Amino acid sequence: MYKLQNDHRGNPCAVGLLNPDGSGMSIPIDPANTDYQAYLKWLADGNTPLPADELAE
Amino acid sequence: MPTTTATELAQLGGLVTTDTSTSTVTVNGTLAATAIALPNNSVSTASISNSSVTAAKLSNPQYTGFRNRIINGDMRIDQRNGGTSVTPTSGQYLVDRFFAVQSVASKYSAQQNAGAVTPPTGFSNYQGTTSLSTYSSASDQFYIAQRIEASNIGDLAFGTASAQSVALSFWVRSSLSGTHSGSLINAPTFNRSYPFTFTVNAANTWEFKTVIIPGDTSGTWATSGTGAGLQVTFNLGSGSSFVGTAGAWNGNTNYGATGAVSVVGTNGATFYITGVQLEAGSTATDFERRPYGTELALCQRYFQSYGGQSVNDMITMGATSGTSTFVGIVQLPVTMRTSPSVGYSAASALTIDDNGLAGTSSAITTGAYGFTSAYLVVTTGATLVTNRPARCYTNGSSARLTWSAEL
Secondary structure: OEEEEEOOOOOEEEEEEEOOOOOEEEEEOOOOOHHHHHHHHHHHOOOOOEOOOOOOO | OOOOOHHHHHHOOOOEEEEOOOOEEEEOOEEEEOOOOOOOOOOOHHHOOHHHOOHHHHOOHHHOOOOOOOOOOOOOOOOOOOOOOEOOOOOOEOOOOOEEEEOOOOOEEEEEOHHHOOOOOOOOOOEEEEEOOOOOOOOOOEEEEEEEEHHHOHHHOOOOOOOOOEEEEEEEEEOOOEEEEEEEEEOOOOOOEEEEEEEEOOOOOOEEEEEEEOOOOOOOOOOOOOOEEEEEEEEOOOOHHHEEOOOOOEOOOOOEEOOOOOHHHOOOOEEEEEEEEEEEOOOOOOOOOOOHHHHHHHHHOOEEEEEOOOOOOEEEEEEEEEOOEEEEEEEOOOOOOOOOEEEEOOOOOEEEEOOOOEEEEEEEEOOOOOOOEEEEEEEEOOOOOOOOEEEEEEOOOOOEEEEEOOO
């Protein structure tokens, strides 16, 4: 499942992907990044990512 | 057979003419000899006129360096797996730059130097795949492949009337003799394919193969830019929906040729490959040997790995922006193809140390901030002091951080 991610100022900057084995990936919002292209395809298939965490402080 | 020298012929009144441009000798206007071979050391530098050595002849890409469009063709570099066996998910990378596709999970495993056989002379590594199944389905795909960046194939002029032929050469060893196959495909549109075949004459024996492929004069090809331009595929048993007639370009998505051997169709079957070279022209030349550091740098344009080698592998310096947030910029040793994704072995892979207090990561985030450096935000428990310089390192010998900008 994808999850939106924000930078240290709370602005959207990436999409997270957590694998069942605990490993994961943070994908920058860059149309040339093939991981981001896969995310866009996942969105186009009608899926919705989890919201980003609130800024801690 | 008696021979007559040119001098003797001349003494007999014969007119002897030698034409070095065609390597022929004529006597009294009649062709007397062809394919004349010059003896060793018979041509000195002084006897070669300057005008006979032209830039056009020297610029033939087959006589120049960096002629191999395949990166890591000798399978030396395995940043992700370090020689361990994997049962790859579809799209997972194996040795650097080569990825696996299996539309049904767990039908084959892959490993650098699988089976520990002796590689072909001159090579130390190979990419091995081993079938875990007796699977067969018309609609499934099984192959390994490498995608080549569009800007590295522009000179081939595919998709135009000037398209150049290419020579694909490689060493292969399979437990299954017979006709195997692969293909060239335009990427990323994947609607132009050239299925090819090659014969494994003897099982479990390294054999060198060459396939000459005419350039595609049709279709839409990406010939510039940082996206994918061409995919070289070695088929492991793709179904009939994904194979086609060998030896001709077609408008489909083919990963192999009709009727070829299926590796995943025989449980335990092996398919090993190395020395993969794709070059312009209609002749396969010797495998291009590039220094390890050069080859690694070529790989790092698409993937870089940190950690996994020492307890604390330093990633970068940065600063805390709160009691649970670290922000750093990682300077990448090689410019990447695009803004990379950051991968981690576990959310707890990193330690943030602000020179007094330390925190273990619970979330790792990046962003699109360029190709030569990468933005890194690490979230920890509320254990840090705000606005302090801090260092970020891998947390234990198994922790890894990777940057990926694959095609």
